[in-house]
Amino acid sequence: MSHYEKAWQAVKTRIAEAAAKAGRDPASIALTAVSKTFPAAAVREVHALGQRAFGENYVQEGAAKRAELRDLAGLDWRLIGPLQSNKTAAAAAAFDTVETVDRLRIAERLAAARAAAGVPLDVLVQVNISAEATKSGVAPEAATELACGVAALPGLRLRGFMGIAAPDADRATQRRQFARLRACRDAARERGLALDVLSMGMSADFEDAIAEGSTEVRIGSAIFGARGSHA
Numbered sequence: 001m002s003h004y005e006k007a008w009q010a011v012k013t014r015i016a017e018a019a020a021k022a023g024r025d026p027a028s029i030a031l032t033a034v035s036k037t038f039p040a041a042a043v044r045e046v047h048a049l050g051q052r053a054f055g056e057n058y059v060q061e062g063a064a065k066r067a068e069l070r071d072l073a074g075l076d077w078r079l080i081g082p083l084q085s086n087k088t089a090a091a092a093a094a095f096d097t098v099e100t101v102d103r104l105r106i107a108e109r110l111a112a113a114r115a116a117a118g119v120p121l122d123v124l125v126q127v128n129i130s131a132e133a134t135k136s137g138v139a140p141e142a143a144t145e146l147a148c149g150v151a152a153l154p155g156l157r158l159r160g161f162m163g164i165a166a167p168d169a170d171r172a173t174q175r176r177q178f179a180r181l182r183a184c185r186d187a188a189r190e191r192g193l194a195l196d197v198l199s200m201g202m203s204a205d206f207e208d209a210i211a212e213g214s215t216e217v218r219i220g221s222a223i224f225g226a227r228g229s230h231a
C-alpha cells in the first residue's frame with residue numbers, strides 16, 4: 001500500500017467511526033482532499049484510489065493542476081481559500097465549487113462569469129465562526145441575508161455554508177463554533193433556502209465537526225502529510 005493509500009484509508013475509517021458515534025450515515029459526509037502546495041502528481045495518486053473532490057486555496061495553483069490533470073475523469077475542484085474580486089473570472093473557470101463567498105460583490109462577479117458559460121457554479125457562503133479579526137467570512141448575524149442574496153443570483157447554485165474553527169481553541173469552543181455554522185444553515189432553511197452542504201472540519205478537528213452535523217470535511221495534512229512553511 002502506498003503512503004497516500006494508507007493515509008486516505010485511515011481518514012475514511014475515522015470519518016465512518018465519527019459518523020457511527022454521532023448516529024449518522026457515513027455516506028452523508030463527503031471528503032474533500034486538500035491538495036494545496038502538493039503537486040499534480042500527488043492528486044493523480046489519490047484520484048487513483050477513488051478520491052474525486054480536491055480543495056485548493058489559490059486560484060492560480062488550482063487552475064494549473066486542473067489543466068495538468070485534464071485526462072482524469074470526474075475531478076471536482078473546490079476553492080477553499082479567500083477570493084479577491086479580480087480573480088473571480090479565473091475562479092469561475094477553474095473550479096466546480098467556490099466555498100468562500102463572503103460578500104455579495106464576489107457572488108455577483110462569479111455569477112456574471114458563469115452566466116456567460118451557461119453552466120451554474122456551486123457556491124458556499126463562508127461564515128466567520130471563530131470571530132477572529134483576521135479570518136475571512138461573513139459574520140454569523142449577517143449570514144442569512146447574504147445567503148438569500150446569493151441564492152437569488154442566476155448562474156450560481158447556493159449549496160450551503162463553510163466555516164473554519166479557531167485552530168488554537170479548546171475542543172468545547174471549536175464544537176460551539178461548528179454548532180454556530182449549523183445554526184446559520186438552519187436559519188437560512190427557515191427562510192426557504194434548500195441547502196444541503198455544511199463544510200466544516202479539518203485534519204485536527206473533523207470528528208467534532210461531524211458530531212455537529214458536517215456534511216463535508218476538508219482534509220489536507222492527514223492525507224498528504226505536512227505542508228511546507230509556505231502553506
Ligand SMILES: *Cc1c(COP(=O)(O)O)cnc(C)c1O
Nearest residue numbers: 034080202203204218219220221
Ligand atoms: C488548508 C485548509 C484545510 C486543510 O487543512 P489540514 O489541517 O491540512 O487538514 C481545510 N480547509 C481550509 C479552508 C484550508 O485552508
